[in-house]
Amino acid sequence: MKVQETTLGAVASNIQTGPFGSQLHSSDYSDEGTPVIMPQDIVDWKISEQKIARVSEEHVQRLQRHKTNEGDIIYPRRGDLAKCAYITDNETDWLCGTGCLKVTIDEARANSKYVYYHLQQPYSTSCIELATVGSTMPNLNTSILSKVKLRLPSIDIQNKVVDILSQYDELIEVNRRRIAILEEMAMRTYREWFVFFRFPGHETTEFVDGLPKGWKYRSVTDILQILYGKDHKLVYDGLFPIYGSGGIMRYGNEYLYEGESVLIPRKGTLNNIILADGKFWCIDTMFYSIPKIPKICKLAFFQLKAFDMEVFNSGTALPSMTIKILSCLKLLVPDEKYRTLFEQSISAIFNELTYLKKLNVTLQQMRDRLLPQLMSGQLEVTP
Incomplete structure (x- = not known):
């Protein structure tokens, strides 16, 4: 496959930073309005709406030049600099926020979706890593992005590759x-x-001090044994999920624990509480847990998700959580009868969740194996 060596700057019509802090203050954010994409919203190479900030139409009109269009590519300026996200129709007319950069591809020079796929490959990500190595606080800018290397085949080949890979992405998104x-x-x-408290039989249940009789609040560490995760650098690739504070990072050939477990970020994104099951590894910026009483993990997971864990941050530069802080958090523990009934009532939902998540892992692995082969020409594509 004949390719042209070029750069991101050469195929982009525009690369710009998001608004400066002086243009968009924390007091400008609201619960409703237009979403503003921040670095923490770039998850698994796409935009996550889970914790996204919003602003009113007044601010959108003022920051028109930072509005997103389908096909734009968003990068964080700090943090995990090699990750990026592709703006779909769903994120059109949102705002590129403070701490991000927006890349607009000239579609006459390259297919924007192809460029997005290419930017996930080591050939491109290494350009960013090398440009920021040695920095105390790695920082991405328009100059570094402009120099990111690309190898582009003809537009027709690019379009065909995008058609193939998009089929996997669409299934994953569904x-x-x-x-x-x-x-x-x-x-x-x-x-x-x-x-x-509208559980089965609540009408005839005796309540004591506002709680059903036999139910009580207990410390997180009373019901869960909290353990530190371990470094994964020496774990080879394999089948078992390796969790970080952002979710599954990769898959390894070893596991740290087998069973149901609530994973709690120790550093970084403190609100990303995860419920894991089966064999998994948990890295050293996470806590994992072993239940001390039966059928408590799902209940602990839902209750911890309801906390704003950032409020309990004990760190300075990097948000941090400690076992001591967790020991001060109280969770509602129903009696075993209702823990068992709840487990039975949602087991079908969690079985389906497990199936769909495993299916997505398989689809992602298939796509990720295809991606470098299609990009390198190892698998020949005819326009």
């Missing part, structure tokens, strides 16, 4: 939506039972 719906169903069931 499954992600189904997962989000199922997670919302599980959360609503939890809230119905344990927040509003």
Whole structure:
């Protein structure tokens, strides 16, 4: 496959930083309005809406030049600099926020989706890593991005590759939506039972001091044994998920624990509480847990998700969580009868969630194996 060696700057019509802090203050954010994409919203090479900030239309009009269009590519200026996200129709007319950069590809020179896929390859990511190595606080800018190297085949070949890879992405996205719906169903069931106390038989249940008789609040460390994760650098690639504070980082040939476990970030994104099951590894910036009482992990997971863990941050430069802080958090522990009934009521939902997540892992692995082969020409594509 004949390719042309070029740079991101050569195929981009524009590369610009998001608004400066003086243009967009923390007091400008609101619960409703247009989403503003921050570095923490770039998750798994796409935009996550889970914790996204928003601003009113007044600020959108003032910051028109920072609005996103389908096909734009968003990079963080700090943090994990090699990750980026592709703006789909869903994120069109959002704002590129403070701490991010926006790349607009000239479609006459390159297919923007192809460029996005290419930027996930070592040939491109190494340009960023080498340009920022040695910095105390690695910082990405328009100059570094402009020099990122690309190897581009003809537009026709680019379009064909995008067609192939997009089929995997579309299937993965459909499954992600189904997962989000199922997670919302599980959360609503939890809230119905344990927040509003409308569990089966609540009409005839005796309440003492506002709680069903036999239910009590207990410390996180009373019901979960909290353990430190371990460094994964010496773990070879394999089948077992390796979790970091952003979710699954990769898959390894060793596991740290087998069973249901609530994973709690120790550094970084403190609010990303994760419920893991089966064999997994947990890195050293995470806590994992072993239940001390039966059928408590899902209940602990839902309750910890309801906390704003950032409020308990004990760090300075980097957000941090400690076992001592966790020992001060109280969780509602129903009696074993209702823990068992709740487990039974949502088991079908979690079985489906497990199936869909494993299916997405398989699809992602298939796509990720295809990606470098298509990019390098190892698998020949005819326009």
